[in-house]
Amino acid sequence: xxxxxxxxxxxxxxxxxxxxxxxxxxxxxxxxxxxxxxxxxxxxxxxxxxxxxxxxxxxxxxxxxxxxxxxxxxxxxxxxxxxxxxxxxxxxxxxxxxxxxxxxxxxxxxxxxxxxxxxxxxxxxxxxxxxxxxxxxxxxxxxxxxxxxxxxxxxxxxxxxxxxxxxxxxxxxxxxxxxxxxxxxxxxxxxxxxxxxxxxxxxxxxxxxxxxxxxxxxxxxxxxxxxxxxxxxxxxxxxxxxxxxxxxxxxxxxxxxxxxxxxxxxxxxxxxxxxxxxxxxxxxxxxxxxxxxxxxxxxxxxxxxxxxxxxxxxxxxxxxxxxxxxxxxxxxxxxxxxxxxxxxxxxxxxxxxxxxxxxxxxxxxxxxxxxxxxxxxxxxxxxxxxxxxxxxxxxxxxxxxxxxxxxxxxxxxxxxxxxxxxxxxxxxxxxxxxxxxxxxxxxxxxxxxxxxxxxxxxxxxxxxxxxxxxxxxxxxxxxxxxxxxxxxxxxxxxxxxxxxxxxxxxxxxxxxxxxxxxxxxxxxxxxxxxxxxxxxxxxxxxxxxxxxx
Numbered sequence: 001x002x003x004x005x006x007x008x009x010x011x012x013x014x015x016x017x018x019x020x021x022x023x024x025x026x027x028x029x030x031x032x033x034x035x036x037x038x039x040x041x042x043x044x045x046x047x048x049x050x051x052x053x054x055x056x057x058x059x060x061x062x063x064x065x066x067x068x069x070x071x072x073x074x075x076x077x078x079x080x081x082x083x084x085x086x087x088x089x090x091x092x093x094x095x096x097x098x099x100x101x102x103x104x105x106x107x108x109x110x111x112x113x114x115x116x117x118x119x120x121x122x123x124x125x126x127x128x129x130x131x132x133x134x135x136x137x138x139x140x141x142x143x144x145x146x147x148x149x150x151x152x153x154x155x156x157x158x159x160x161x162x163x164x165x166x167x168x169x170x171x172x173x174x175x176x177x178x179x180x181x182x183x184x185x186x187x188x189x190x191x192x193x194x195x196x197x198x199x200x201x202x203x204x205x206x207x208x209x210x211x212x213x214x215x216x217x218x219x220x221x222x223x224x225x226x227x228x229x230x231x232x233x234x235x236x237x238x239x240x241x242x243x244x245x246x247x248x249x250x251x252x253x254x255x256x257x258x259x260x261x262x263x264x265x266x267x268x269x270x271x272x273x274x275x276x277x278x279x280x281x282x283x284x285x286x287x288x289x290x291x292x293x294x295x296x297x298x299x300x301x302x303x304x305x306x307x308x309x310x311x312x313x314x315x316x317x318x319x320x321x322x323x324x325x326x327x328x329x330x331x332x333x334x335x336x337x338x339x340x341x342x343x344x345x346x347x348x349x350x351x352x353x354x355x356x357x358x359x360x361x362x363x364x365x366x367x368x369x370x371x372x373x374x375x376x377x378x379x380x381x382x383x384x385x386x387x388x389x390x391x392x393x394x395x396x397x398x399x400x401x402x403x404x405x406x407x408x409x410x411x412x413x414x415x416x417x418x419x420x421x422x423x424x425x426x427x428x429x430x431x432x433x434x435x436x437x438x439x440x441x442x443x444x445x446x447x448x449x450x451x452x453x454x455x456x457x458x459x460x461x462x463x464x465x466x467x468x469x470x471x472x473x474x475x476x477x478x479x480x481x482x483x484x485x486x487x488x489x490x491x492x493x494x495x496x497x498x499x500x501x502x503x504x505x506x507x508x509x510x511x512x513x514x515x516x517x518x519x520x521x522x523x524x525x526x527x528x529x530x531x532x533x534x535x536x537x538x539x540x541x542x543x544x545x546x547x548x549x
Contacts, residue, residue, distance in 0.1 A: 021400035060238035093124030101401035128349035138184035167209035241334030
């Protein structure tokens with residue numbers, strides 16, 4: 001589903017190169033850093049919409065700069081000055097959680113590209129997503145075997161956006177970190193440093209607590225990447241101007257969204273209409289838009305508007321009449337929508353496609369995706385080409401970076417091979433007979449009878465082939481011989497048990513080894529569980545990626 005770039009200088013990953021790196025020490029940088037740095041030096045082409053105008057882009061970047069400064073102050077840092085507005089921006093982002101080294105590679109790559117292009121690296125904290133669990137998973141030894149355990153400070157987190165979560169209180173925080181330290185096989189210097197930063201935080205919000213620890217940790221490693229929560233960005237007029245434009249064009253844009261999804265499913269041979277995400281629901285009375293809407297502490301709801309000459313937002317607090325839309329000044333429309341939402345204590349947040357669409361269109365010079373985002377943004381590419389006649393640049397970065405755990409090597413044995421061998425011996429018991437049984441008269445008689453049945457079956461098949469067609473009577477006789485052959489095998493089977501039991505024992509060992517291997521090779525352990533030397537090696541591996549693999 002690759003598209004020809006709509007504008008010179010715009011680049012994107014090649015779909016067939018987006019492959020998850022699973023082997024330790026491998027890095028995916030697609031396109032290569034040098035190509036993305038070249039795109040960083042170009043000015044994004046204006047889109048065929050006021051949203052893509054130079055003025056709207058300037059306003060949107062000022063909004064994000066304000067968010068960065070506000071968040072920096074909240075976590076005790078000094079934010080950037082307005083001089084960054086004149087520099088190219090490399091933007092990435094992810095949910096607010098204890099993510100793995102492959103995800104963290106995007107942050108390193110953003111810093112690296114910004115250095116290459118004298119730009120600015122920004123990490124969007126996607127805090128409008130729901131956190132499935134509050135904690136992290138660690139490798140442990142259970143009953144003498146390697147296993148994986150999730151250690152949380154709250155077993156059942158509320159099903160609300162991360163922006164409403166609070167950090168654990170100091171006593172709960174200490175107990176949680178003590179359990180990790182006592183239980184995990186990993187005793188890394190990086191985790192010791194990171195844990196001290198987590199413990200030092202006061203009774204803060206969850207997003208600020210995690211951001212403060214990571215921001216300080218990254219700065220100590222020489223990474224200069226600004227953090228900005230999406231919840232702050234989505235309170236600004238530029239974002240809400242984007243939402244207003246979608247509301248004004250809902251009929252056309254929502255249909256184009258569904259068409260892009262259907263095109264992707266056809267190209268990827270996806271039969272499930274809910275994958276990779278469901279279509280927007282369009283009925284005679286309502287139109288669904290690709291956004292969430294909710295109030296403080298409320299679960300997320302899909303955003304619907306009513307059809308008609310005077311559309312209304314259909315919200316958790318009831319219908320809300322919308323002001324007149326269609327003004328070319330999207331920023332002013334966003335200011336009006338912000339006022340309306342504030343009066344009803346509501347927020348509108350993006351879903352996956354609309355977040356990267358807005359960021360690529362109005363904020364970034366280059367956006368850095370991980371594996372999943374780079375795959376689904378092929379849909380965004382087609383949608384932006386359809387709606388805006390431009391496809392702004394982005395790349396895909398990930399890494400295979402594994403913890404050094406016992407049992408990480410594959411080993412020479414194969415479960416599949418042993419299972420085939422077991423099956424083969426069951427149907428050819430003479431190969432599994434121990435020497436002491438093979439000479440017994442009762443066994444030799446069965447073996448001779450078995451050989452005779454096989455010869456008879458083979459002779460019958462050859463006779464049928466000579467006449468050029470199957471003989472019905474011959475086939476019936478062969479079925480009878482096959483049943484007798486099976487009965488002979490069953491009578492020989494007790495004599496093969498020592499050999500088959502030995503294979504069973506090997507299979508049991510291999511299944512246990514395979515389970516431990518899965519734990520050892522799991523790539524999603526929190527990146528700060530790696531030793532500091534390993535994290536420096538990851539940073540070096542990404543910074544050395546200029547021409548690509």
